[in-house]
Amino acid sequence: MPDSGQLSRRRSVVGDGLVMSIRCTRLSSRNVEALITSLMLPVALMLMFVYLFGGAIDTGTKYVMYVVPGVILLCAGFGSATTAVTVSQDMTGGIVDRLRSLDVGGTAVLAGHVAASLARNAASTGLVVGVALLIGFHPTAGPLDWLGVIGVLALFVAAISALAAAVGLLAGSPEAANGFAFFIMFLPYASSAFVPVSTMPSWLQGFARHQPVTPVIETLRSLLVGGPAGSNPWQATAWCLAILVGSLGLAGVAFARRTAQSLSS
Amino acid sequence: MTDKLAIEAHGLRKSYGDVDVLRGIDITAEGGSVLALLGPNGAGKTTTVKILTTLIRADAGTACVAGFDVVGQRRAVRRSISLAGQSAALDGPQTGEENLRMIARLAGLDRREARTRATELLDRFDLTEAGGRRVATYSGGMRRRLDLAASLVGRPGVIFLDEPTTGLDPRSRQGLWDVVEDLARSGVTVLLTTQYLEEADRLADRIAVIDGGRIVAEGTAAMLKRRVADQRLELVFADPASFAAASDLLGRRVLRSEPARHLIAVATDGRACSVRAVLDEVDPEATRIDRFEVHGATLDDVFLTLTGAGPAGPGSSSIEPKEVLHA
Numbered sequence: 001m002p003d004s005g006q007l008s009r010r011r012s013v014v015g016d017g018l019v020m021s022i023r024c025t026r027l028s029s030r031n032v033e034a035l036i037t038s039l040m041l042p043v044a045l046m047l048m049f050v051y052l053f054g055g056a057i058d059t060g061t062k063y064v065m066y067v068v069p070g071v072i073l074l075c076a077g078f079g080s081a082t083t084a085v086t087v088s089q090d091m092t093g094g095i096v097d098r099l100r101s102l103d104v105g106g107t108a109v110l111a112g113h114v115a116a117s118l119a120r121n122a123a124s125t126g127l128v129v130g131v132a133l134l135i136g137f138h139p140t141a142g143p144l145d146w147l148g149v150i151g152v153l154a155l156f157v158a159a160i161s162a163l164a165a166a167v168g169l170l171a172g173s174p175e176a177a178n179g180f181a182f183f184i185m186f187l188p189y190a191s192s193a194f195v196p197v198s199t200m201p202s203w204l205q206g207f208a209r210h211q212p213v214t215p216v217i218e219t220l221r222s223l224l225v226g227g228p229a230g231s232n233p234w235q236a237t238a239w240c241l242a243i244l245v246g247s248l249g250l251a252g253v254a255f256a257r258r259t260a261q262s263l264s265s
Numbered sequence: 266m267t268d269k270l271a272i273e274a275h276g277l278r279k280s281y282g283d284v285d286v287l288r289g290i291d292i293t294a295e296g297g298s299v300l301a302l303l304g305p306n307g308a309g310k311t312t313t314v315k316i317l318t319t320l321i322r323a324d325a326g327t328a329c330v331a332g333f334d335v336v337g338q339r340r341a342v343r344r345s346i347s348l349a350g351q352s353a354a355l356d357g358p359q360t361g362e363e364n365l366r367m368i369a370r371l372a373g374l375d376r377r378e379a380r381t382r383a384t385e386l387l388d389r390f391d392l393t394e395a396g397g398r399r400v401a402t403y404s405g406g407m408r409r410r411l412d413l414a415a416s417l418v419g420r421p422g423v424i425f426l427d428e429p430t431t432g433l434d435p436r437s438r439q440g441l442w443d444v445v446e447d448l449a450r451s452g453v454t455v456l457l458t459t460q461y462l463e464e465a466d467r468l469a470d471r472i473a474v475i476d477g478g479r480i481v482a483e484g485t486a487a488m489l490k491r492r493v494a495d496q497r498l499e500l501v502f503a504d505p506a507s508f509a510a511a512s513d514l515l516g517r518r519v520l521r522s523e524p525a526r527h528l529i530a531v532a533t534d535g536r537a538c539s540v541r542a543v544l545d546e547v548d549p550e551a552t553r554i555d556r557f558e559v560h561g562a563t564l565d566d567v568f569l570t571l572t573g574a575g576p577a578g579p580g581s582s583s584i585e586p587k588e589v590l591h592a
Contacts, residue, residue, distance in 0.1 A: 019370045023356065030358040030399075098354035098415070101318055102371045103343045 016104050020112025028116045034082060038120055042075040042128045049194065052133060057195055064137045069220035070193025072125050073213055076157050079182040080164035083117045085175035087168025093259055106255030110165045110248065117161035125153065139224040148223045152236060156216050159240040160184060162247035169254035181188060187213045210241035269332065270422050271296040271454035273315065277326035279312050286312045288478040299455040303462060303568065309478040310458035314427050318348045331423050348426045349416035357401035361392055361411050364400060365418060366377035372419035386414040390444060406437025413444060425450065426457045430464060442467055462568045474571045482571045496535040497560045498543060502527040509552035514547060535559055
């Protein structure tokens with residue numbers, strides 16, 4: 001069948017992932033209301049923390065110097081809800097059948113969503129840092145430190161987004177996927193993001209010290225405003241990689257399972 | 266590939282839990298032909314399509330599409346086919362052109378080829394003007410056309426259309442039919458599922474009627490239509506005993522029977538003397554038959570007869586009683 005098909009398949013997971021990334025980023029950029037929320041919310045939260053709570057919290061430094069990494073991570077948590085919901089929408093809509101019939105694998109589909117999440121977070125983080133600079137945040141970070149900040153943040157956002165994507169695949173509906181955001185959003189509060197861990201009740205300190213957000217926060221803080229990093233960068237990297245790999249594995253299984261059991265007659 | 270079977274399935278079975286959705290489906294379609302899978306909701310049409318397009322696996326049976334086994338050579342099958350459904354498989358926030366280009370890239374075309382192909386398809390499906398608009402703003406008919414265009418991006422040899430016109434207004438349906446006919450002329454093999462006999466009649470070379478997970482009839486539209494009479498006389502009996510007696514008397518002449526309503530349908534030419542003859546034969550004392558109706562047989566009757574659907578079945582609304590008389 002010479003004319004009827006058999007295109008030369010210059011395809012790869014990377015190529016498909018790229019196409020899916022463009023798609024997901026485009027979809028994000030066209031959801032104007034969600035986009036504005038995801039850009040304005042971080043700024044609003046930071047202003048709230050700095051001007052409402054900040055005065056009452058003693059961190060040994062100006063609060064804005066303390067809180068910026070926390071706000072960025074909190075917003076990554078909010079953003080993960082968007083990822084979970086959009087993945088879930090893809091799975092419950094008809095697009096997944098088309099992608100499957102085009103032989104697009106789960107990896108490429110998820111890569112697209114993670115890439116879109118990275119793009120959204122890059123925009124909101126840039127805005128947060130910009131506003132923070134206007135209200136008195138003066139980081140001491142040099143160019144290499146900034147690269148480190150970007151690297152750690154990107155790794156954290158990728159890990160959280162992959163986890164959110166896995167949840168989106170497992171959730172029965174977009175609404176259920178949305179509920180997931182609560183858990184992710186809770187994590188930064190019970191970390192050193194907004195208050196020093198030493199001010200927490202002792203039973204919470206154990207959790208706060210040994211959850212992924214704290215080492216990421218401490219790493220960012222030491223890169224941005226100086227201070228000892230200790231083993232935090234390694235812990236942060238290990239946590240993020242573990243979450244990333246675990247989530248991708250889980251997502252791969254969940255994608256295969258979800259697409260194998262499409263019902264209806 | 267016109268002399269080869271493009272679709273060949275034997276004994277396909279599929280259950281979800283206790284529900285047997287398919288109970289042994291056998292279908293074949295020659296290369297370059299249009300096969301319609303006709304049946305009511307829940308008959309197993311979509312399940313059959315999903316098995317043939319490798320999206321789900323049958324519990325039993327074998328199927329080859331475009332010469333490849335749908336399980337063992339799944340990738341080769343996917344490269345040779347495409348599936349167009351009820352148009353949900355498009356991104357509303359992307360424009361028509363962006364959707365087509367994305368699908369073209371995923372089908373393995375490079376950036377430039379993808380753009381050319383998208384332009385070409387938009388033109389062919391009369392969507393050039395709408396190509397720059399977001400799909401969310403499209404009408405139902407436009408979405409179906411775009412969906413169909415999307416399924417042609419990879420130049421498939423076999424195309425599956427799952428209820429392509431369900432929910433469309435008559436005019437959009439007509440437009441889509443034109444497109445499918447055009448497609449059939451271009452030599453691709455089409456398997457189309459539909460609830461409308463009219464659609465199958467118009468588009469398909471052969472029709473397979475599916476009901477309750479089985480193929481209950483298969484043939485050309487003309488062959489199927491021959492199975493029902495031009496007109497149908499429906500007799501409603503006063504009580505179960507009369508109904509049973511008449512059932513025995515008429516035997517194989519009964520086209521359809523509904524015990525719950527004490528209703529029996531037989532073929533008739535619709536002339537008064539013929540109707541009177543049947544009435545006199547079945548009910549010489551004029552006590553057993555409560556009412557009778559003469560229906561002009563429609564294409565949908567074929568469907569109803571074959572699928573055993575009651576009056577609430579799909580398409581029943583198009584059966585207009587020609588006259589309603591009280592005996």
